[in-house]
Amino acid sequence: MFSKKNMPCELTVSRVVQETQDAVSIWFDVPEHQWATFSYTPGQFLTLRIPGSGEREPAARCYSLSSSPHTEDELAVTVKRTAGGYGSNWLCDNITTGTIVSVLPPSGHFTPQDLNSDMVLLAAGSGITPIISIIKSALLEGDGHLVLFYANQDAESVIFGEDLRYMAKQFPERLTLIEWLESERGLPDRETLSELCSAYKNRMYFVCGPAAFMDLVGDVAHHVGIQHGNLHREIFQSLRSDPFDIEIGVKQSMTTEQARLVVYLDGDRAELQWPKDLTLVEVLLNEGFSPPYSCREGGCGACVCKVMDGDIQMRVNDVLDEDDIEEGDRLACQSLPITDTVMVTFG
Incomplete structure (x- = not known):
C-alpha cells in the first residue's frame, strides 16, 4: 500500500512550452481537491511515470519543479533531452496538452528554510x-x-x-x-x-x-x-525500481530481532518496534505513517532524516557525502538499525 501522502495521482497537462531546442516545460493542472496533496516549497521535485514502449518497461523519473508556489497556480517541471535518456526523450517527443500523467506528490529537501536569506x-x-x-x-x-x-x-x-x-x-x-x-x-x-x-x-x-x-x-x-x-x-539518479508499484508499500519482516525506534515526524512523536531487516521507510509505512520518500533506492534524497541517538547503516547511498553522514543525515529508505535504540527526526 501507499501512504496517502505518497499516493500516485493522475494530472492533466495544461500546456507544453518549448524553452530551447532540447528542453520543454510541462505544465500540469491540479484539481482543487488535490491542492493540498500537491502543495510544495521551491526547489522540490515531482516523480513522473513514463509509459513503456514495446519491450521497454514503464519507468519513473524525477524532475525539478520550475514553477513557484508563490507566483503560479499550476505546477511545471522542465525537462531537457539527454542522449540515451529514455524518460527525457519520451517526454520531449510525446507530451502534449491533454496528456494524462501519473505523478507522485512533490518531494525533496533542496529548499531554503528562509526566503529572506541572502x-x-x-x-x-x-x-x-x-x-x-x-x-x-x-x-x-x-x-x-x-x-x-x-x-x-x-x-x-x-x-x-x-x-x-x-x-x-x-x-x-x-x-x-x-x-x-x-x-x-x-x-x-x-x-x-x-x-x-x-x-x-x-x-x-x-x-x-x-x-x-x-x-x-x-x-x-x-x-x-x-x-x-x-x-x-x-542530485538525481536514474531510478532502477518503480515507486509507482503499489505492491512495495508493505514488506514483512523475516527476523525476530528488533530495535526500539523513537521517531519525530510531522510534529508528532512515536515509539515503534523496528525489525532489523526492514528499512526505516518500510517500518513507518507498515505502521500507517507517511514518511517522505520517492525512489526508495537511495538515489534522490527525498527521505533524508537525521539520527539523534543510536546508529544506522545504509544499504545504498548515492546522495549523501561524508560530511552529511557525520552530521547524522541518513536515507530512510536505505536505513537499517545497528543499535538497539534509535532516535530519528524528519524535516
Missing part, C-alpha cells in the same frame, strides 16, 4: 530548474540579495534566459546575474568560482547541475571556508 545560487544547464523556482519565490516573498551564477554550453542552450534577465532588471538591487557560456570561455574554472565564493562566505549556497560542476563547486566552497551546512546540492 543566497548564492549556482546552476549549469538544466540545473537551473529548481534554482529558478527558488529565485522567483525569494524575490516575491523574501527581501534578501541573490547572486546567480549560470553556466551553459552556448547561447542557444540557455533555459529561462529571458526570464532571468527580466527579473534581474526588475530587481537590480536584489538579483545579480552572472552568465557563463562554455562556447566563449570554456568550462567554469576554479579561479572564477573561488572569487565568487570568497566574496560571499556567509551566505546560503544552492548548487544544481552535472556532477562534475557540483563537485568543483563543492571543492571550491570547502577550500574557501563555506560552512558545510550552508551548501545545498541537488
Whole structure:
C-alpha cells in the first residue's frame, strides 16, 4: 500500500512550452481537491511515470519543479533531452496538452528554510530548474540579495534566459546575474568560482547541475571556508525500481530481532518496534505513517532524516557525502538499525 501522502495521482497537462531546442516545460493542472496533496516549497521535485514502449518497461523519473508556489497556480517541471535518456526523450517527443500523467506528490529537501536569506545560487544547464523556482519565490516573498551564477554550453542552450534577465532588471538591487557560456570561455574554472565564493562566505549556497560542476563547486566552497551546512546540492539518479508499484508499500519482516525506534515526524512523536531487516521507510509505512520518500533506492534524497541517538547503516547511498553522514543525515529508505535504540527526526 501507499501512504496517502505518497499516493500516485493522475494530472492533466495544461500546456507544453518549448524553452530551447532540447528542453520543454510541462505544465500540469491540479484539481482543487488535490491542492493540498500537491502543495510544495521551491526547489522540490515531482516523480513522473513514463509509459513503456514495446519491450521497454514503464519507468519513473524525477524532475525539478520550475514553477513557484508563490507566483503560479499550476505546477511545471522542465525537462531537457539527454542522449540515451529514455524518460527525457519520451517526454520531449510525446507530451502534449491533454496528456494524462501519473505523478507522485512533490518531494525533496533542496529548499531554503528562509526566503529572506541572502543566497548564492549556482546552476549549469538544466540545473537551473529548481534554482529558478527558488529565485522567483525569494524575490516575491523574501527581501534578501541573490547572486546567480549560470553556466551553459552556448547561447542557444540557455533555459529561462529571458526570464532571468527580466527579473534581474526588475530587481537590480536584489538579483545579480552572472552568465557563463562554455562556447566563449570554456568550462567554469576554479579561479572564477573561488572569487565568487570568497566574496560571499556567509551566505546560503544552492548548487544544481552535472556532477562534475557540483563537485568543483563543492571543492571550491570547502577550500574557501563555506560552512558545510550552508551548501545545498541537488542530485538525481536514474531510478532502477518503480515507486509507482503499489505492491512495495508493505514488506514483512523475516527476523525476530528488533530495535526500539523513537521517531519525530510531522510534529508528532512515536515509539515503534523496528525489525532489523526492514528499512526505516518500510517500518513507518507498515505502521500507517507517511514518511517522505520517492525512489526508495537511495538515489534522490527525498527521505533524508537525521539520527539523534543510536546508529544506522545504509544499504545504498548515492546522495549523501561524508560530511552529511557525520552530521547524522541518513536515507530512510536505505536505513537499517545497528543499535538497539534509535532516535530519528524528519524535516
